[in-house]
Amino acid sequence: MQALTEEQDLIISTVRRFVDKEVMPVASEMEHRNEYPHDLVRQMKEMGLFGLNVPEKYGGAELNTTTFAMIFEEISRGWLGLAGVLGTHSVMCDVIAGFGTEEQKRRFLPHLATGEKRGGICLTESNAGTDLQNLSTTATREGDLYRINGSKLWITNARHGNTFLLLAKTDPQAKPAHRGMSAFIFEKGAPGMTVSRDIDKLGYKSVETCELHFDNFPVPAENLIGGVEGHGFKQVMTGLEAERLNVAARGLGIARAAFEEAIRYAQRRVTFGKPIAEYQTIQNKLADMATHIEASRLLIYSAAEKRDRGERCDLEAGMAKLFASETAAEVAFEAMRILGGNGYSKDFPVERYYRDAPLVVIGGGTNELQRLIIARNLLKKYKDNG
Ligand SMILES: Cc1cc2nc3c(=O)[nH]c(=O)nc-3n(C[C@H](O)[C@H](O)[C@H](O)COP(=O)(O)OP(=O)(O)OC[C@H]3O[C@@H](n4cnc5c(N)ncnc54)[C@H](O)[C@@H]3O)c2cc1C
Numbered sequence: 001m002q003a004l005t006e007e008q009d010l011i012i013s014t015v016r017r018f019v020d021k022e023v024m025p026v027a028s029e030m031e032h033r034n035e036y037p038h039d040l041v042r043q044m045k046e047m048g049l050f051g052l053n054v055p056e057k058y059g060g061a062e063l064n065t066t067t068f069a070m071i072f073e074e075i076s077r078g079w080l081g082l083a084g085v086l087g088t089h090s091v092m093c094d095v096i097a098g099f100g101t102e103e104q105k106r107r108f109l110p111h112l113a114t115g116e117k118r119g120g121i122c123l124t125e126s127n128a129g130t131d132l133q134n135l136s137t138t139a140t141r142e143g144d145l146y147r148i149n150g151s152k153l154w155i156t157n158a159r160h161g162n163t164f165l166l167l168a169k170t171d172p173q174a175k176p177a178h179r180g181m182s183a184f185i186f187e188k189g190a191p192g193m194t195v196s197r198d199i200d201k202l203g204y205k206s207v208e209t210c211e212l213h214f215d216n217f218p219v220p221a222e223n224l225i226g227g228v229e230g231h232g233f234k235q236v237m238t239g240l241e242a243e244r245l246n247v248a249a250r251g252l253g254i255a256r257a258a259f260e261e262a263i264r265y266a267q268r269r270v271t272f273g274k275p276i277a278e279y280q281t282i283q284n285k286l287a288d289m290a291t292h293i294e295a296s297r298l299l300i301y302s303a304a305e306k307r308d309r310g311e312r313c314d315l316e317a318g319m320a321k322l323f324a325s326e327t328a329a330e331v332a333f334e335a336m337r338i339l340g341g342n343g344y345s346k347d348f349p350v351e352r353y354y355r356d357a358p359l360v361v362i363g364g365g366t367n368e369l370q371r372l373i374i375a376r377n378l379l380k381k382y383k384d385n386g
Contacts, residue, residue, distance in 0.1 A: 008067045015074045018047065023078035028349050031081060034205045036160060041085055044115070049075075049086055051113025053242070054093050058109035065242070065304035069249035073297075076253025077260075080356040083250050084207035088120030088156050090246060092165040095183065095239040099226045108185060112163065117187070119161030122152040122212060123236060129154075130369050132167070133177040133233065137214065139168040139184060144221050146170075146184065148192070148214040158195050158210035162188050166219075167236050170229045183225040183232035192217030203355030240365060241314060244321040245304055247364030251321075251328035252296050254360065258328075258335035258353040259289045265339050282338060289331045296324035315377035322370040325360040332357045 004012070023040060030037060044050065052068050054060020063071075068090075076083040093112050096104060111117040128135035137150025148168060158164075166184045174180025186193075197211040225235055263286055266277035276282045303316035332353040336343030343350045361367050 008063075008070070011061070011063070011067065012070050012074065014047065015049075015071050018043065019074050019078035023075070023082060027079035027082075028346070028352055031079065031205045031352055032346060036206055036208070037079075037082055037085075040082055041115075041160075044082075044086065048113070050089060050115035050118055051093070052086075053090050053097070054109050054113040055097055055105075058097070058105055058113060060093070060109065060113040064308045065245060066301055066308065069245055069252075069300050069304050072246050072249035073253040073256065076250040077257045078253075079206075080250060080254060080359065081204055081206040083253070084156055084204055085118075085160075087243070087246055087250070089118050089161070091121050091239045091243045092119060092163070092185075094242050095165055095225065095235050096185065098238060099183075099231070099235040100185075101227050103222070104185065104225065108163070117163040118157070119163040120155060120157035120165070121236070121239075122155050122158075122164050122166045124154045125151060126153050130366060132236075133181070135167065135169065135181075136172075137166075137168040138172055139166075139170050139182060139219070141170070141221065145218045146221060146224070148184075148186070148217040148219055150214055152212040152214075154199065154209055155212055156207060156209045158212055159198065159208045165225075165236070165239075167232050170232075174230070178233035179230050181233040182229045183235050184219050185223045185225065186217070186219045190218050202358065203352065204359040241312075241317055242307070243364050244317040244370070245300060245307070245313075247360050248296070248300050248303075248317070248320040248324040251324035251326075251357070251360040252293065252300060254328040254353050254357050255289070255293050255296065255324070255331040258332045258350055259286075259293055261348070261350055261353075262286065262289065262335035262338040265342070269340075276338070285334050285338060289334055292323075292327040292331065296320070296327045299323050314373055315381070318370040318373040318377070321364060322367050322374065325357075325367060328353075328357040328360050 022043060048061055051060030052063050056062045072083055096108055123132060125135045139146040139148050164186055166186050167181060169180050170182040171180030192215050194213045195210045196213050199209045201209060266282050267275050269276050299320040303313045303320045306313040306316055335350045336354050339348055339350050342348050
């Protein structure tokens, strides 16, 4: 990996300080109370973290993907829920910056960069998660607006956010289905959209994940991304390529937090007259944990650098997401074993890492789906023409 520039170094050390001083001391208690981190979100706005991937021209930081991943690692090391406030918001920014009309970019991106407008992505439905083309929410043109009807499930930031990316069918009869799918930006305010339920989750708490209902909800026609119907699926899928790296970096952050807690504890906890860190059994665990963490980091940086060169990185991003998220789950469990009973106690943060880790295995495209993406790309790359 290339050495960090002065700018990268500055922003990462600023975020690291914020996480150490402001986030880590309060994360577990707030998470146990499922309390929304209003003050931390305010500080993240002040630090410009809502505009990390927004082009400078529209008021953002326009950071490269590697720096972006490093920041997500740091925040997730402190608290995965806090990274969730930024995660899908960043996907929305990516899609608008990549596919929005000039007018849409000027209208939305500067406000998204400051966090004054913030939100996430409304894709999943009860019958459309991995199989996203099976979604049934419709957007029907009526004069200079579209009427949205349907329901969305698992929408992070839906209660506290105000601006969202929505995927819906403008032509429900289209075959293949993706040709009839369009993406919109919508803002809360008009009647017809309700946040009906906050889902009670195992982890990834404090940040809200909700169910939404649309009943003839009006969205201005000028909010159709790119201004042409039928391109929504491709636009969203391109945004999700970047999301895989952001989710991978979140996994790396969880794994690092769990490892750092475990290696500290192993040197302090004495059994049979010596610190458990002196037993080979524990040393083997620490060695495996650290090796998997380092491998995750290198996979993420390698995919990020490819993306920054303007190349497609589906294969590499898929590998990074798969490996880093599985590492998060494994390392969190190993850390729990190293802490013994204390690993199972809410007095220590490891139980939180253990509950948070499965989200990165499932979110951003399940790891079963990542394996399919990886295999599809490998078969293309190694096509046997014989
Ligand atoms: C906490 C949380 C937050 C979320 N936030 C958002 C959000 O902000 N916005 C949003 O739109 N969505 C969000 N999601 C939804 C998430 O993207 C979906 O849950 C995920 O894509 C999986 O879809 P599903 O739950 O419908 O599972 P399913 O698609 O029903 O999958 C069930 C199982 O079958 C496997 N499977 C499915 N198809 C195949 C196949 N072809 N081959 C092999 N295995 C397969 C899956 O890997 C999985 O193991 C969130 C989810 C969670 C848990």
